[in-house]
Amino acid sequence: MQSDDKPLPRMRPPTAGFANRRYGGGFAPAGQVLLRYAALIAVALVFIGPFAWLLSTAMKSGSENIFQYPPQFLPQQPTFQNFGRVFQALPFLSYFVNSAFVAAMAVSCNLVFCSLAAYPLARMSFAGKNPIFLVLISTMMLPFQLLMIPLYSIAVALGLNNSFLGLMIPHACTAFGIFLMRQAFLTIPHQLEESARVEGVSRLRIWWHVMLPLSKPALATLAVFTFVGVWGDFLWPLVIMDDQAKFTLPLGVNKLSGAFGKDWRLVAAGAILSIIPTIAVFLFAQRFFISGALKGAVKG
Amino acid sequence: MFRKLTPYLFLCPAMLIIGIFVLLPMASALVISFSDYNMIEAHRFAGLDQYRRLLKDPFFWNALYNSLLYLLVVVPVLSFAPVFLAALVNRKLPGIAVFRGIYYLPVVTSLVVTGLMWKWVYEENGVLNFILRNLGLMSEPIAWLATPSVSLFAVMAVTVWSGMGFYMVIYLAGLQSIPKALYEVAELQGVSRIRQTLFITIPMLRPYIALVAVISSIAAMKVFDEVFIMTGGGPLGQTETLVFFVYQNAFIEFDMGYASAAGMALFAATFALSVLNLMLARDSGYAKR
Numbered sequence: 211m212q213s214d215d216k217p218l219p220r221m222r223p224p225t226a227g228f229a230n231r232r233y234g235g236g237f238a239p240a241g242q243v244l245l246r247y248a249a250l251i252a253v254a255l256v257f258i259g260p261f262a263w264l265l266s267t268a269m270k271s272g273s274e275n276i277f278q279y280p281p282q283f284l285p286q287q288p289t290f291q292n293f294g295r296v297f298q299a300l301p302f303l304s305y306f307v308n309s310a311f312v313a314a315m316a317v318s319c320n321l322v323f324c325s326l327a328a329y330p331l332a333r334m335s336f337a338g339k340n341p342i343f344l345v346l347i348s349t350m351m352l353p354f355q356l357l358m359i360p361l362y363s364i365a366v367a368l369g370l371n372n373s374f375l376g377l378m379i380p381h382a383c384t385a386f387g388i389f390l391m392r393q394a395f396l397t398i399p400h401q402l403e404e405s406a407r408v409e410g411v412s413r414l415r416i417w418w419h420v421m422l423p424l425s426k427p428a429l430a431t432l433a434v435f436t437f438v439g440v441w442g443d444f445l446w447p448l449v450i451m452d453d454q455a456k457f458t459l460p461l462g463v464n465k466l467s468g469a470f471g472k473d474w475r476l477v478a479a480g481a482i483l484s485i486i487p488t489i490a491v492f493l494f495a496q497r498f499f500i501s502g503a504l505k506g507a508v509k510g
Numbered sequence: 511m512f513r514k515l516t517p518y519l520f521l522c523p524a525m526l527i528i529g530i531f532v533l534l535p536m537a538s539a540l541v542i543s544f545s546d547y548n549m550i551e552a553h554r555f556a557g558l559d560q561y562r563r564l565l566k567d568p569f570f571w572n573a574l575y576n577s578l579l580y581l582l583v584v585v586p587v588l589s590f591a592p593v594f595l596a597a598l599v600n601r602k603l604p605g606i607a608v609f610r611g612i613y614y615l616p617v618v619t620s621l622v623v624t625g626l627m628w629k630w631v632y633e634e635n636g637v638l639n640f641i642l643r644n645l646g647l648m649s650e651p652i653a654w655l656a657t658p659s660v661s662l663f664a665v666m667a668v669t670v671w672s673g674m675g676f677y678m679v680i681y682l683a684g685l686q687s688i689p690k691a692l693y694e695v696a697e698l699q700g701v702s703r704i705r706q707t708l709f710i711t712i713p714m715l716r717p718y719i720a721l722v723a724v725i726s727s728i729a730a731m732k733v734f735d736e737v738f739i740m741t742g743g744g745p746l747g748q749t750e751t752l753v754f755f756v757y758q759n760a761f762i763e764f765d766m767g768y769a770s771a772a773g774m775a776l777f778a779a780t781f782a783l784s785v786l787n788l789m790l791a792r793d794s795g796y797a798k799r
Binding site: 364 | 542599612615626671757761770776
């Protein structure tokens with residue numbers, strides 16, 4: 211249960227060397243390490259198993275009975291045909307484009323608006339600062355599902371239903387993002403900003419040339435979180451999109467399962483296609499996700 | 511003069527968006543809940559009628575009951591199980607990042623896909639029944655999602671499965687914040703590993719456990735996607751949660767006033783839970799940082 215993930219003894223007084231015994235410094239019993247790996251793999255199977263089963267189903271050919279018992283774990287004649295069939299069954303390619311477009315818009319809006327709002331909250335003093343911050347933070351507690359009904363009316367009133375803008379805009383700026391960026395800005399040394407202020411550089415340029423470049427990990431975290439959230443969003447698109455040409459991937463996958471429910475090869479193939487981009491982003495940004503994200507969250 | 515406006519200009523876009531798309535809807539949800547509104551005719555003031563209807567509606571009580579049961583099962587599991595997961599991956603071993611990644615994978619997977627995936631796993635002739643039968647854990651296959659007595663728990667399991675990785679990361683940060691000196695002293699004094707866990711690790715993790723309890727209870731009250739995809743609220747309304755109830759009344763029945771009243775009940779429940787959680791955290795003396 212110990213935390214031994216940080217760089218080890220270097221900075222510790224030599225007397226602490228005793229504790230190294232358990233940090234695998236030659237003394238760690240091989241049996242314990244093996245046991246740990248066994249546990250790691252067993253748990254990993256629980257998490258990856260359903261994905262593997264889905265992939266296996268997606269790669270089974272039409273001649274195979276996918277409902278047979280006992281289930282066949284591996285496809286007998288693995289094929290990629292089902293993935294092609296998805297594109298014939300539904301306009302999946304345009305769902306991809308739609309999802310990508312909405313996600314790109316939401317990510318850019320969040321990066322700009324959240325970091326703009328976070329700057330004065332982190333670095334300026336002005337009337338109403340604390341109340342504004344409190345109101346922003348407390349909106350994190352509001353369940354979206356409660357806001358959905360009036361949001362739908364507002365979207366209809368603004369003519370935003372059935373449009374990508376309407377789909378995106380409730381995600382365009384989140385309190386979570388503002389909070390995250392504010393935490394990042396708070397850690398930037400004041401001196402950098404002050405010397406620029408003395409030179410007469412405007413606040414906007416300081417934001418762009420000093421604050422943003424020094425907050426890249428936070429910006430990356432925000433981008434990835436927004437992307438994953440918007441990419442997987444289901445309820446709001448379900449409510450606001452009627453026009454099937456404007457469906458995003460989750461709606462498309464849902465439609466696929468509604469229309470071809472019995473053909474699990476096809477449904478599985480569609481489901482897998484729809485998560486490939488998220489997985490790619492995740493692999494690319496894993497270090498931000500798993501370490502950077504919550505550093506300031508608790509102590510904040 | 512302009513100087514004084516600067517902070518507000520920075521805040522302006524964010525405040526506009528949050529104002530129009532969060533604060534305004536919040537206020538208008540309250541107004542709609544006091545009215546009879548179906549999107550076609552104009553609002554008609556209905557006082558507390560919608561709330562009275564709620565109190566008499568067995569479907570509402572059923573949904574509330576299901577949501578609370580959801581909470582009572584899912585929150586304790588999600589508050590403690592990920593601690594073990596975090597402890598498991600909190601080791602510098604070759605390949606550990608891969609395991610962390612695998613455990614986190616469900617978190618980034620859209621719930622629509624997760625729901626479909628598990629629906630397929632839960633099939634009567636599916637892998638789960640096969641595995642459980644082969645392990646000798648049961649003799650007859652179960653239709654997990656179609657059997658009223660187990661369906662809600664089957665959906666809960668999916669919520670837990672997809673959330674574990676997220677909470678694991680929070681606890682990982684928690685474990686890594688515990689000063690190693692504590693363990694070193696304990697080790698020198700011959701304190702057993704189990705006692706180290708009980709008297710160092712768990713107490714030091716208290717603020718993190720409180721945080722996870724708050725986040726996971728808010729999340730548990732909002733469950734929708736899994737239910738929609740896997741069961742559609744069935745069998746016999748056994749998996750109908752509060753959010754599902756709100757969705758159905760609002761966007762299937764177009765009974766917006768009634769749905770908003772149910773939404774306000776959902777909000778009240780979420781709010782009360784968060785306050786309760788925070789109070790408990792404060793009582794244990796750890797929320798002061």
